Amino acid sequence: MSGINFEASSQSQATGMIESSGPVGGNHLRATVPLFRKPQPKWTGHVRICKQKGLQVSLDDGYNWKKYGQKDILRAKHPRSYYRCSRSSAEGCKAMKHVQQSDEERSMFIVTYQGKHTCLRDAHLVAV
DNA sequence: CCTATTTGACCCCA
């Protein structure tokens, strides 16, 4: 990980969502982006991902996401994608993820997380 | 066979 420029901006952050803004402890992409494990009823933090490397982070932040929709947003040059927890959705995982590309920079992804994860992501995931 | 992904339509909120 050498060159990931991700900016974590929480509008009403108070509990903190970005745990580690620094270097990961040896691993590549894991625990570098939002950890929903807070007593908040609903969460909506947005992370700005830049660079291709960061793109991989937005694609896999530690959970499995199932795309449930895509809509072209007016004023936006690129469509927005809606994701939801894939397998754990049946377990009651209310976590959702919205991904919107920036107006100009295709390298900039606005990832918005909503809800909390109530499922274990290691159920069908490989060792991390 | 099961899971993930895609597109369209419908519904809800501003």
Place this chain on the structure above:
DNA sequence: TGGGGTCAAATAGG
């Protein structure tokens, strides 16, 4: 009314 968001069905791939 418009835009945004979500759900549903179908298809493809593993």
